[in-house]
Amino acid sequence: MSRRTRRVVPAVVAGLALLALGAWAATAALGHLLGQDPTGTAGPLARALAGAPWQDPVVVAAGAVLLLLGLLALLAALLPGRRVVLALQGAGATGPRAGITRTGLRRAVAAAAEDVDGVDRADATVRDGRVEVRARSGLRDVGDLRARVEQAVTDRLAAIPLARRPRVQVRTTTTRSDA
Incomplete structure (x- = not known):
């Protein structure tokens, strides 16, 4: 018998991220159907990032942080949890x-x-x-x-x-x- 712990925290974080992405996509699609600019739904952050060059230190740092978070979530999903039983x-x-x-x-x-x-x-x-x-x-x-x-x-x-x-x-x- 080898029941292991569930990975609740990574699942909740991934679920919330997908929910936010889906909500943004739905809002942008609805705005596009109504003739509005889809980037307007993302707010000032999206407009600032859209104009930033790839070599900008803020963009590189944000990419590195997102890459690290993604790798940690992948490891949490792949590595087995501690045995419960x-x-x-x-x-x-x-x-x-x-x-x-x-x-x-x-x-x-x-x-x-x-x-x-x-x-x-x-x-x-x-x-x-x-x-x-x-x-x-x-x-x-x-x-x-x-x-x-x-x-x-x-x-x-x-x-x-x-x-x-x-x-x-x-x-x-x-x-x-x-x-």
Whole structure:
């Protein structure tokens, strides 16, 4: 299973640009049918650009910016997005497709860390083959808390049959001050 994120922002930008271009074209066509100058609908910017030479630094800079924006939009459309669903063991092209969402895995790992004695709050992040856990404790001396949280998270991950086992990174902090 390999569901990936949707490319919403590039799609919205492209859609709005096409909508604006279509609206301008429709207005210009209507103006042409009514006997008006089609460049009049574009306003003073179009008239200024129509008279500018190609070597003008403003025209070259505007072209470079538009080229860069176009390349970024093309890359965003062609490159795959981040995986939303992580595959479970046995889920493949021939077998049934099954997976767990990043959010589900993150919540399961954070809950396992919060179940450890001494942990007040835990947050987890799932990214690029690793799980990062941040555990906060009100204890003055956290001692072996990091090792216990890491063991609890590793045990929880072992109970979830992921196709690729992520690495576990744990950080512990204390919220208590000695003052």
